Amino acid sequence: MRDALHILQLEDEPADAELTERELRKAGIAFVSRRVLTRDAFVAALEEFRPDLILADYRLPAFDGLEALRLAQEKLPDVPFIFLSGAMGEEFAIETLHQGAADYVLKGRLSKLVPAVERALQNAEERRARKEADAALRDSAERFRNMTESAQDGIVIIDDNGLITDWNSAAERMFGYRRQEVLGKDMHALAAPPRYLDDYRQHWPNFRTSGRGAVIGTTIEAAGLRRDGGEFPVELSISAAPIQGRWHAIGIIRDISERKRGERALQRSNRFLRTLSRCNETLIHATDEFQLLRDMCRLIVEVGEFPLAWVGYVDSGQPQSIAPMAWFGEHAEEFVADHKASWPEEERLGCPMCVTLNTGDIQTVKDISAYGGCAPCQVRARLFGYCSSIFLPLKGAGGTVVGALAIYARETDAFGRDEYAILAELAADLAFGITTLRERGAREESARQLERALEGTIQAIATTIEARDPYTAGHQKRVSQLAEAIARALAMPEERVGGVRHGAEIHDIGKIYIPAEILSRPGRLNDVEFKLIKMHPEVGYDIVKDIDFPWPVADMILQHHERLNGEGYPRGLKGDEIVLEARILAVADVVDAMASHRPYRAALGVDAALEEIERHRGELYDGAVVDACISLFRRQGFSFA
Incomplete structure (x- = not known):
């Protein structure tokens, strides 16, 4: 393996390329980079530089990013390709993923680059491992086929529908049918005398579900039916094996009109193959x-x-x-x-x-x-x-x-x-x-250590806020409890639930820059003071934006006062422009703010808060979030700890 990643950058702006490399170095990623601008240089780099990762702008003066993706897939299909662009519409971004790109990252959000790179490289490695596993499986199947073809006895494998999936040369000689003629045919209808059909139909359903039966694992004497309609005596050994999650019957058939040649070797091979199959199933x-x-x-x-x-x-x-x-x-x-x-x-x-x-x-x-x-x-x-x-x-x-x-x-x-x-x-x-x-295990432990470190960072920030303004800290704790409960009610993945909780714990961090006398003033604020209050989402965003959280904590802080109809602040975002985590935080924030005591007014109570969010459901607040919040209080008995 190489000591350092080979990263090929398709980028016409040297400054952007340098910012990209700086972000990767901050994450401790060892790499060698080559930057190209044109199609010819890109093709040459694919052949000579042999990159492990490609980072490409989607539009250059002399070259197109999608064309670069097509060339990369043609020449190095296993190398992950990530679009890194200053502006990319959602439809175009989705199209690049459909075309085979591993991911896309906006240049304005380079904090998302390292997770995208690590995810793309891990996915590429998993694809490589799957290819190797598939190749090993094909090799095993070929080996098995070679073994059955060398056997003196007939070997027939049928699936859980009784259809033939394998039929060796000895079986061809015994029954008179070539392999290609019988594959997919009903074994008992084709090669067993009619008198056996009732017993087969009676016991087969149990075999299909359990792999068990009266004749499984035993050797019996029976009769086979040749192509010309003639019967002949056989010794039949049947075993069961799970193949791709379905029970299959493996039949070893010996014409006992002939000498029993190779009996012990075949039985032993069958036993070993069953062992390999079951062990591989356990490995999965x-x-x-x-x-x-x-x-x-x-x-x-x-x-x-x-x-x-x-x-x-x-x-x-x-x-x-x-x-x-x-x-x-x-x-x-x-x-x-x-x-x-x-x-x-x-x-x-x-x-x-x-x-x-x-x-x-x-x-x-x-x-x-x-x-x-x-x-x-x-x-x-x-x-x-x-x-x-x-x-x-x-x-x-x-x-x-x-x-x-x-x-x-x-x-x-x-x-x-x-x-x-x-x-x-x-x-x-x-x-x-x-x-x-x-x-x-090593990857999971590393991820746990990273999450513990990030949680420690958040707790340190929350402790700083609490030391300055205990009221604000208490509000953040309650909002965090409610936001986490809403996220769970919406069936969000557990890792996103954790992100909601952590973002809510510090969502008012920007108020650390607002004078305490304004925060605690009992009377009405003047316009200047209120404008100062409204700056706290932007201030909070600036404080945490460079911390590489695995959750959209900075966006939650920035957007928790945005509203669906665009009447919120600081940027007047609308609808889905607001991340779901921030929409959850907005509802939890309003409910606690109204239900709790404020310096300038007494608590209005939970009922008034729920009426407020219900009245503006779908207008100011996300409808699904509002419904989940109301259900928590009115049906599930939620209360602030």
């Missing part, structure tokens, strides 16, 4: 690293029918040591607990788990009773009936071995070439899951 839903390890060990034992699976990590605190992390199976806890935590050099060289942890190579023991190394492990394994084993490395970022997965079998030489490949894939998938969970 995993949220905790150690629960993932326990679930994987359990599935290997329960689905794979192995007596023991366990995971050991390299103990970073004690060199040449194994730290058992998870285990499942017969005698598992006893076996793992008795496993040496550290070992001398001579034993370490003979222990297959140790060799895997130290070299990163897969180790197999075909016959534990004949294995000459690691005598203590050999004695325990023979005592518990383990006959063969495999040790698979778990590799993290950069190929570093973080641990190993050990699987034991009751039969000798249980891990053949095909099974070896499947288990290697399973271990690679598990290692990827571990790495993903650790990275996700």
